[in-house]
Amino acid sequence: MNAQQKAFFVHLLTGTGAVLSMLAMLAAVEQKWALMFTWLVVAFAVDGVDGPLARRYDVKRNAPQIDGVLLDLIIDYLTYVFIPAYALFKSGLLPGWTGWLAIIVITYASVIYFADTRMKTKDNSFAGFPGCWNMFAIVIFALRPDFWVTLGLVVVLAAAMFTPLKFIHPVRTERWRQLSLPIALLWTVFAGWCAATNFEAGVISHWGLALTSIYLVLVGIAQQIVPTRA
Numbered sequence: 001m002n003a004q005q006k007a008f009f010v011h012l013l014t015g016t017g018a019v020l021s022m023l024a025m026l027a028a029v030e031q032k033w034a035l036m037f038t039w040l041v042v043a044f045a046v047d048g049v050d051g052p053l054a055r056r057y058d059v060k061r062n063a064p065q066i067d068g069v070l071l072d073l074i075i076d077y078l079t080y081v082f083i084p085a086y087a088l089f090k091s092g093l094l095p096g097w098t099g100w101l102a103i104i105v106i107t108y109a110s111v112i113y114f115a116d117t118r119m120k121t122k123d124n125s126f127a128g129f130p131g132c133w134n135m136f137a138i139v140i141f142a143l144r145p146d147f148w149v150t151l152g153l154v155v156v157l158a159a160a161m162f163t164p165l166k167f168i169h170p171v172r173t174e175r176w177r178q179l180s181l182p183i184a185l186l187w188t189v190f191a192g193w194c195a196a197t198n199f200e201a202g203v204i205s206h207w208g209l210a211l212t213s214i215y216l217v218l219v220g221i222a223q224q225i226v227p228t229r230a
Helices: 003-029 033-056 068-090 097-114 133-143 147-160 177-196 203-225
Strands: none
Touching (some): 133 147, 133 177, 133 203
8 A cells, every 4th residue: 555545545535434423423323322422432533543543644644635634624513513512402401591591602613613724733732612512521521510510611611621720631741741642542441431431430430531621621731830941
């Protein structure tokens, strides 16, 4: 297989996210939340590996007929934003007007953010909260905080999308990557564990999901506070 074929197959791998998002949406419509999140976790894992493969096989040069960045953004909006927002609304975790407010805030703020050319920083992190509502939603489904807490977090995170606060990319942000990448992998394990057990995996998975989420949310801000060594 030559370089052009390998690069093209990376695009095909990325494209499977569209199928996974459809499977997740079908599960969500039937309110099979555990199955929905299982598909979203699989999509999250695919999203974690296709980027490094795209850079390894230089898809921009070897398969330029497909815009990998655009393809990735389309799928990310479905799996990171649209389906999780629907799940938060339809599950009843945000009752009444709070659910309507949440889906409007999440979908509108995210589509503006995804189109912002300034969303990436020089160290391959994100400027502002990167719209990872899939990660947010699975934590809410697992921990089930009071709906006021959930709504407050939605508003705070949506506002954080348009701030200079930094949020890391666990694979591409080099600083502290030796710690961040394993924690991101642990998050994926805990999330998959929760989904596979219909969110009844127990206290260990819930605490693991909560603590790894807190790290991934705050580590970029910590990097802004802690100066790099000269």
